[in-house]
Amino acid sequence: MSDHVELRSGVYVDSVGLMQVSRQVAATPGVRAAQVAMATDLNVEVLTGMGFAVPGHAAPNDLVVAVRADDEEHLRAGLAAVEAAFAALRPGGRGTGGAAEGATGQAVPPRTLGRAVAVAGADLALVSVPGRCAAVEAFDAVDRGVSVMVFSDNVPVEDEVRLKDAAAARDVLVMGPDCGTAVVAGVALGFANVVDRGPVGIVAASGTGAQQVMALLDAAGVGTSHCLGVGGRDLSAAVAGRSTRQALAALDADPATERILVVSKPPAPEVLADLEAYAAQLGTPVHWATLGPGSPDLTAAVEALLRATGHEVPAWPRWTPAAAVDATGEPGTGPGDRHLRGLFCGGTLADEAMLIASPALGGIRSNIPLSPQLALGTDLTAKDHVVVDFGDDALTRGRAHPMIDPTLRLERIATEATDPSCGVLLLDLVLGYGAHADPGPELASAVAGARATAAAAGRDLPVVVSLTGTRGDPQGLERTAEALAAAGAVVHLSNAAATRAAVDLLSPRPGRRPGSDEGQP
Structure with a gap:
């Protein structure tokens, strides 16, 4: 076996591109493992766990290339595949439509977002660059009088506030930062499902929450006029609903929008109250899907x-x-304490699951906990009820979102299968544009493998899946659901129903009153 590990400084490739490179190299004959990623702490930990010796001076801004092959000949082939994959990502490998011509007559891409807006005559720009650079690019668009969707995460909240104040002054909308989902006049941006045009406009301080409500509306035969994402922090005390106000005003002025639905992770109470008062003055009725206790x-x-x-x-x-x-x-049976293990790609779906399950189960530990004392450690494990959001910012630095690259969650599913304290697995899966092209088979295989591992140890491991998608999604809603059911999972379109099903499958702990706080720190 031959290993190769190298660091490349001064190189940045977005996480989606790096995932494509890694998968292409891993498919090379004779290559046993391949990981090409930014050298963040998380990625270095993953590489070390794979047995690669990462240099101690690796820094988050370094690109690390790690390849393991059967022998030196296959290793050379793997490294050649790395270079070929990178070449395909360069502008010359993809084409540069919409650019101006340089002195040589060849197309020259615009070097700034403002210049790209001017060349294209656009009225909406999308920013997807490292978080530390995103605000600069977004300000460039706002200064041009253009609304902007900031897909980037890890943007300082101070920059978000300044950016949204600038947008309000120019009467344009900032969607984001960390805006993963939007649908504007039927055009999907980021992660979004295929839905019909219809009378309901959505303002969403949540990506997967917006997708969940669009999927449910679609199942009820009701379409969406627009879905305007505002970023997960917009209803926080720090940001104070700045973009939500702009989005509400925009939808109120839209003749195609007859009802507005505001979707949010748990908001700051004073911000929600202020927005409710503002919404009451609008001509379009506003409904609220803002998560929180009660x-x-x-x-x-x-x-x-x-x-x-x-x-x-x-x-x-x-x-x-x-x-x-x-x-x-009847719930499943098995030895030892039985706990909920929720492994999510969507932060809002994870929040909703904890809010629904906590009254019955008590404290749930998480990396996005409902209260600070329930925070998980860095290993994200505990012998108790646990919900992990694998899409949290801390887990996506330098790597693709788990809706694109589910590797970390698939590994955790296998680990939970060996843990006797895991009584039920609750998973989400989100379909649509931007997500993994066909995630069903991989997750179904992981589910079947986990159940088989538990069965070999004399345990039953129920699995419940919350599947967010529509009949028009390219992955195929029915096909994906049937594959998961065939692997032994119970599948629900409603995340709330999936959570309640998972809770019902848990045996009560002996001597513990359901809903008590026993086990909390």
Whole structure:
């Protein structure tokens, strides 16, 4: 076996491109493992766990290339595949449509976002660069009087506030930072599902939350006029709903929008109250799907909107294998304490799951905890109820979002299968544009493998999946759901229903009153 590890300084490639390089190299004959990534602490830890010797002076701004092959000949082939993959990512390998011509007559791409806006005559710009650079590019667009979607995460909150104040002064909209989902006049940006045009406009301080409500509306036969993402922090006390106000005003002025639905992770109470007062002055009725203790879950909020508009609330789709434990039947049995292990790609779906499950289970530890004392350590594990958001900013520095590259979560599923304290696995899977081209087979294989591992140890491991998607999504909603059900998972379109099913499958702990705080730090 031959290993090669090198650092390349002064090179940056976005995480999606690096994932493509890694997969292409890993498919080279004779290559046993390949990882090409920025040398963040997380990625170095992953590489070390794979057995690669990463130089101690590696820094987050370095690119690390790690390849393991059967022998030196295959290693050379793997390294050649690295260079070929990088060449395909360069502008010359992809074409440079829309650029001006240089002195040689060849197309020269614009070197600034402002210049690109001027050349294209655009009224909306999308920024997806490292977080430390995103604000500069976004300001360039706002200065040109153009609305901007900032896909980048890890942008300082101070920059977000200044950027949104500048946008308000120019009467344009900043979607983001960390805006993963938007649909503008039927055009999907970032992660988004295929939905019909319709009367409901969405303002979303949440990516997967927006996708969940769009998927539920689609299942009820109701379309979306626009979905304007505002970034997950917009309803925080620091940002104070700056973009939400702009988005509400824009949808109120849109003749195609008859109802507005605001979707958010748990907001700051004073910000929500201020926005509710503002919304009450608008001509378009505004509904609220803002998560929090005592507030309706996303499915309940959609159902309330449907009833208010005279639409029938459907039976939300659910897929079960013939041999599965029914979520309304007897819970599975097995030795030891049985705990919920929620492994999520969507932060809002993880938040919703914890809010629904906590009254029945007590404290749930997480890397995005509902209260600070329930925060997980850096290893993200605990012998208790656990929900992990693999899409959190801290886990996506220098690597693709788990909706694109599910490697870390797949590894964790296998680990949970060996843990006797894991009583049920609760997973999400989000389909649509921007996501993994066909995530169903990989997740189904992981589910089947986890259940088989548990069965070999004499345990039953129920698996419940929250599947967010629509009938038009390129991955195929029905096909994906059926593959997961065939692997032994119970699958729900509603994340709220999936969470309740998972909680119902847990045996109560002996001597512990459901909903008590026992086990909290």
